[in-house]
Amino acid sequence: MVKCILIASVLGTSIILSACSDRRIIEEIGFIQSASYDRSADGQLIIAISIPKADSGSKVSREEFLTTARSAKEARITLSRQSQLTLASGQLRNVLFGCSLARLGIWEHIDSLVRDTVISPQVRITLVDGDAAKLLTRQYKQHPIPGRYIEQLLEKSSRNQTVPKVTLHDFVKEYYEEGIDPVAPIIRDKGDHVEIGGIGLFRDDRYVASLHPEEALIFAFLRGKFNQGEIIMDLGSRNGIKETAMLSAINSKRRITVNFDQGVPTVYCHARIQGSIMEYNGTLKISDIHGRHQLETQIAQNVTERANKMIRLMQNNGVDSLGIGRFVRNSMSYSGWKSLDWMAKYPEVKVIVNVSVFIKDVGKLKI
Amino acid sequence: MKEKLSCFHAAILVHMTQTGIVIFALPGLLAVQFGTNGWLAVPLYFIVTLINVSLIAIVYRVGEGKSIFDILERSIPKVMLYPLYVFLIGLWSLIGCIAAKKYILLFQLIAFPTTNPMAFKFVIDLLAYALIVKGLYNIAKTATVFFWLIIWMGLFLFYFFGDLEWVTFTPFVFQGGHHDVKTYFDIYAAFLGYELSLLFIGYSDRKTRLVKAIIWGNGITAINYILICLVSFGFFSLPQLKSLFVPLLDLLASIKLPFIERIENLLYGFFLFSTILTIGMYSWSAKEVSQRIFPTVRSRFLAFVIVLLSFIVSFIPKSLYEVDKWLRLLAYLEFWVAFGLPLLLISVLIVQRGSKGELSHG
Amino acid sequence: MSLRTNIQRWIFNKESAQSRPAEKLPDTERKPTLAQTLDEYKDCADLIHRTYPDIQVEVLYFGHMVNKDLLNREVIALLLNVEPDEVGNLLNQPQFKVANDSKGLIIGILSGQIAIFRGEIVYLADIRGPESRSVTQSETETVITGPHDAFNEEIDINLSLIRRRVKSSHLKVVKLSVGEITKTNVCVLYILDIVNMDYVDEFVRRIRAIEVDGIYDTNMLIQYIDDSPISIFPQFLTSERPDAIASKLLAGRVIGLVDGSPSVVSAPTSFFEFFSSSDDYYQRWSIGTATRLLRFIAFGITISFTSMYVSVTTFHYEMIPENLLLTLTESRSRVPFPPLYEALLMEVTIELLREAGARLPTKIGQTIGIVGGIVIGQAAVQAGLTSNILIIAVASSAIASFVIPSYVMSASIRLIRFSLIMAAGIWGNFGIAIAITALVIHMCGLTSLGSSYLTPVAPFKFKDWRDTFIRSPFKTLIERPSQSRTKNRIRNKMKK
Incomplete structure (x- = not known):
């Protein structure tokens, strides 16, 4: 009897007290799929959001809103005045930052993204070369939902190592950690399409330099381990003909060691690249073991050169995007590291890149 | 009581009582307190708990399996014990109710931010009441079922193995920590709960091998904590970990399964299983003590009063910070109870032995 | 009883003095007589009372309870042909038993025996009949391999x-x-x-x-x-x-x-026993294990699918994967009521179908199935009453509930599903967690003949797990289940 009363009272009270105010019924919500942060010419923050919307009967469509505001949260409040739906950011997948804004620092926006428990740590951080709001809100003939399109483009590209995969979590992790600086992929408007525009390098939260998309794979070689990707190597010209080789199905591993020579660190970066040749128009006989070895050294040389150039660029800009500092830190004592001003030392550190290439196969042909 | 606790059940009961809400903040606390590779502090804490367990073991051995109340009441007049009893009742029922409140407030970070937390608290207290009136043996059975219902979540740790980088761990041990005395006790709160096993003595027999069970339960907790903290220290960078309020929630939020995402609020909901046991065990202990003061009152009614009072008290702290402040104080007191109570019992037992010895000599 | 004593009883320990009243002694003492028996069966028109005056024998029986052949052969024919002085000898034959107490006599007649009164002595002869329904297949517990006979009403x-x-x-x-x-x-x-x-x-x-x-x-x-x-x-x-x-x-x-x-x-x-079927033992162990695991998965599906749908669409939209989001929103956007009511509507419809199908003869039952399939599968979605993803959730949890071999258990589980759906509709995932907690606390308190209902899990008996969650090969099933608390534990004495 007592139990019955208990159960009844639980049900009764919980129905009375039920969380009506916290209901988020899906069809009453505008899911912000992507958001962009931009800076207008007069220094105002421009915020655009894209909401894919399912209309009954018709095909999937979308809504975009654009506003100027002091912060993203404020923008959401202003924008929700324009929509019949409750705007919610729990399904946010992609955050775009205009390069002009990113040059001034984006930490306050990142901070507000991290603080919000609704937003997933797996949100992508992306830079836009040009007007981010325009990129997000314009019409693409073949892609009804630009936010979705951009996300899939980035997803595919990061799988192929054309851009690094950078989520909110990664960005924050690298922002906080000493001895590594965050990076972010850059995209740009190209008429009917969006294309990958390279990799943006950050010093703290400020965008300072970028890498060309063709260098993306070199960056990937130096940054860590990966298992998929392809690259075209320009191996110089012989008899007026440009020699190129295409390495695909790449597996790559990287190892960084640090040597101290009278307190000055020398960093050795070893990259081991394995792949198959799918295209080669040079003179070497690649079916032959000697030919392959020669090609391997040629490719290694090419990669090393490009890598050296990239590291020089980073050192000149004072960005440690490869996380060399972390390895230096780990090879020092704690107090030694604390007394070291790494960012001041970084441009002078000697980085020696050592690439070894192994060609697994050269395709179906025997010759 | 017909059935006695089995060794496995006692171990799981200890483990589930220990595992509570502190686990969500633990990696962050360790990072702030110990700095680099703070997860290594978990085994150190484990050793401290083992020292405490050895005190309990002495009580168990020397007392020859008598319940702690019998030991106390034989040498000390009941009137003098009442203040101690009242203190224990207050402390234990408060720990239960404040832990529940903290669980709810944390839940409101991720979902139901505007619902009145006391509505959740009401339902949780009802569940706690339903749990404690069933007696220790049934609580232990419930603990076992809940253990199986949440231990599988450990498999999610494998999800992060691909993301762990050795370089994030750094070779430094305990560098850059804060080393604040208060926080030591905060972290110790993650291990508290085993001291309630003092009350199991009356419910166990030789087959239970109580001491072994407590050590095992403690060990499971420690292994759990080590794994979770290890993954946290590799997945987050140290300054990032220091900045996070509930790192475990962030960890869970990063899991993406093909059919479901953002499972942190579901999994956090499942943590109710271990939280309800923590609450239930502390309230049950309070009830056991109060039964000593009011032996004629039905235990059902005592449980009801304790749950009701703690429900009323939990209206007072409103924000997460207040709750944290309360919990910190309670954990501090509980730490001293965990060490003090067995020491008191041992000294009483020594006196009893001495007088017995005199009697037999004379 | 006054309120005060009630409250006092609730607060204070008191040994309950009340115990069950002592069992009545059966009235075995009285000697049965014809008059008394006839009095007992007064107004029972179906009682047949024959007298054989020349041999001073009277018989009582229910005509519809006895086997007519047997009656004629074993009793009537004998009584008709017997000489009056040989009656005593005849009735000493083994098929006639002396009834010493009136209660036994009355029950005997009621269960299809014939009572023969001769003077002071009453005999009973068992000529029970007519044949009941023969041994047929079980309708509710069918197996594919293994014996097909089932108990009947006799x-x-x-x-x-x-x-x-x-x-x-x-x-x-x-x-x-x-x-x-x-x-x-x-x-x-x-x-x-x-x-x-x-x-x-x-x-x-x-x-x-x-x-x-x-x-x-x-x-x-x-x-x-x-x-x-x-x-x-x-x-x-x-x-x-x-x-x-x-x-x-x-x-x-x-x-x-x-x-x-x-x-x-x-x-x-134990609770887990309801998930095993004799089929598991007739199949090879790997198949038996797989089916058993499937049943536990089905249990999970049946209690959680619809409630998860309600919880996710009402409170936790962020849990939906991106690819599913738009389809879900689209199909939800035409539904006029909140997910909780939508789900309850569909679940009730499915239960209606099931109940209707169970009550109707098989031929009409099939029609119900078809009608239900069309109504639920298409019309409801097209009319915008439900979303198609809910249909999948409801249907799969209904199917999953039928996987559980015991009908009684599967009915209980279906009812639990409703409480989970309600909880999910009120407090989302937290509601589900609360409902599961309450369920587990309740189940842990249950006993069956005083032994724990969740036996191999709590109390924990790992040895029993190989015949609970899986069905391991017979050579590893050496002991009887621990819940039986038997002294004779070993059942498989083969050497490994």
């Missing part, structure tokens, strides 16, 4: 089905009678040396303590002897399969048969 046939399978003199039978008016025969079976006699005594004690006018089925009987009658879960396993019951006997369980009921009860039971 307790003797059921007993013989068990005896034929367990040819042991250690198989003991206790006969009881339940129901003050129906006087239903109940048999309690156990195998001496294997069973723990505490269980038998407790089981028999509980059956004896039943004081109702009548019971008609085993599933009704067990509700009178449940440990916790208000619980949603069945606390005793019933089965219609003799092979399953024989295996329960050998596992050390107590078996109860009720006359007039094709289901047979086995006790004590």
Whole structure:
């Protein structure tokens, strides 16, 4: 009897007290799929959001809103005045930052993204070369939902190592950690399409330099381990003909060691690249073991050169995007590291890149 | 009581009582307190708990399996014990109710931010009441079922193995920590709960091998904590970990399964299983003590009063910070109870032995 | 009783002085007489009373309860042809038994025996009939491989089905009678040396303590002897399969048969026993294991799918994967009510279909299936009453509920599903967690004949797991389940 009363009272009270105010019924919500942060010419923050919307009967469509505001949260409040739906950011997948804004620092926006428990740590951080709001809100003939399109483009590209995969979590992790600086992929408007525009390098939260998309794979070689990707190597010209080789199905591993020579660190970066040749128009006989070895050294040389150039660029800009500092830190004592001003030392550190290439196969042909 | 606790059940009961809400903040606390590779502090804490367990073991051995109340009441007049009893009742029922409140407030970070937390608290207290009136043996059975219902979540740790980088761990041990005395006790709160096993003595027999069970339960907790903290220290960078309020929630939020995402609020909901046991065990202990003061009152009614009072008290702290402040104080007191109570019992037992010895000599 | 005493009783420990009234002594003492018997059957028009004045014998029987052939051959023909002075000799033949007490006599006539009154002495002859329905297949517990016979309504046939399978003199039978008016025969079976006699005594004690006018089925009987009658879960396993019951006997369980009921009860039971079917043992172990795991997955699906749908669409939109989001929103956007009502509507519709299908004859039942399929599958979505993803959730949880072999258990689980859906509609994932917690706390308090309902899990018996969650090869199934608390643990004496 007592139990019955208990159960009844639980049900009764919980129905009375039920969380009506916290209901988020899906069809009453505008899911912000992507958001962009931009800076207008007069220094105002421009915020655009894209909401894919399912209309009954018709095909999937979308809504975009654009506003100027002091912060993203404020923008959401202003924008929700324009929509019949409750705007919610729990399904946010992609955050775009205009390069002009990113040059001034984006930490306050990142901070507000991290603080919000609704937003997933797996949100992508992306830079836009040009007007981010325009990129997000314009019409693409073949892609009804630009936010979705951009996300899939980035997803595919990061799988192929054309851009690094950078989520909110990664960005924050690298922002906080000493001895590594965050990076972010850059995209740009190209008429009917969006294309990958390279990799943006950050010093703290400020965008300072970028890498060309063709260098993306070199960056990937130096940054860590990966298992998929392809690259075209320009191996110089012989008899007026440009020699190129295409390495695909790449597996790559990287190892960084640090040597101290009278307190000055020398960093050795070893990259081991394995792949198959799918295209080669040079003179070497690649079916032959000697030919392959020669090609391997040629490719290694090419990669090393490009890598050296990239590291020089980073050192000149004072960005440690490869996380060399972390390895230096780990090879020092704690107090030694604390007394070291790494960012001041970084441009002078000697980085020696050592690439070894192994060609697994050269395709179906025997010759 | 017909059935006695089995060794496995006692171990799981200890483990589930220990595992509570502190686990969500633990990696962050360790990072702030110990700095680099703070997860290594978990085994150190484990050793401290083992020292405490050895005190309990002495009580168990020397007392020859008598319940702690019998030991106390034989040498000390009941009137003098009442203040101690009242203190224990207050402390234990408060720990239960404040832990529940903290669980709810944390839940409101991720979902139901505007619902009145006391509505959740009401339902949780009802569940706690339903749990404690069933007696220790049934609580232990419930603990076992809940253990199986949440231990599988450990498999999610494998999800992060691909993301762990050795370089994030750094070779430094305990560098850059804060080393604040208060926080030591905060972290110790993650291990508290085993001291309630003092009350199991009356419910166990030789087959239970109580001491072994407590050590095992403690060990499971420690292994759990080590794994979770290890993954946290590799997945987050140290300054990032220091900045996070509930790192475990962030960890869970990063899991993406093909059919479901953002499972942190579901999994956090499942943590109710271990939280309800923590609450239930502390309230049950309070009830056991109060039964000593009011032996004629039905235990059902005592449980009801304790749950009701703690429900009323939990209206007072409103924000997460207040709750944290309360919990910190309670954990501090509980730490001293965990060490003090067995020491008191041992000294009483020594006196009893001495007088017995005199009697037999004379 | 005043409110005050009520409250006092609730607060203070008091030994309850009330105990069950002492069982009445059966009136076995009285000698049966014809007049008294006729008085007992006054106004029973179907009672046949014949007199044979020349041999001073009178017979009483119910014409529809006896086998006419047997009646003629064994009694009437003999009585007609006998000389008056040989009647005594005739009635000393073994088919005639002397009835010494009037209650036995009355019950005997009621159960199809013929009573022969000769002077002071009354004889009973068993000429029971007509034949009941023959042994057929079980409708509710079908298997693919293995024996197909099932119990029917006749307790003797059921007993013989068990005896034929367990040819042991250690198989003991206790006969009881339940129901003050129906006087239903109940048999309690156990195998001496294997069973723990505490269980038998407790089981028999509980059956004896039943004081109702009548019971008609085993599933009704067990509700009178449940440990916790208000619980949603069945606390005793019933089965219609003799092979399953024989295996329960050998596992050390107590078996109860009720006359007039094709289901047979086995006790004590654990929750997990309801998920095993005799099929598991007739298949190879890997198949048996896979099906058993499938049933536990089905259990998970049936209680969680719809409630997860409600919880996610009402409160936790962020949990939906991106690819599913738009389809879900689109199909939800035309639904006029909140997900909780949408889900309840569909679940109730499915339950209506199921109930209608169960009540109707098979041919019409099929029509119901088709109509239901169209209504639920298409029309509801097209009319914008539900979203198609909910249909999938509801349908799969309905199908999953039928995977559970015990009908009684699957009905209980379906009811639990509703409470989970409600909880999810009120507090989302937190509600689900609360509902599961409450469920587990409730189940942990349940017992079956005093032994824990969740046995191999809590109390934890890892050895039993290989015949609970999986069905490991026979050579590893060495011991009887620990819940039986048998002294004779080893069942497989083969060397590995």
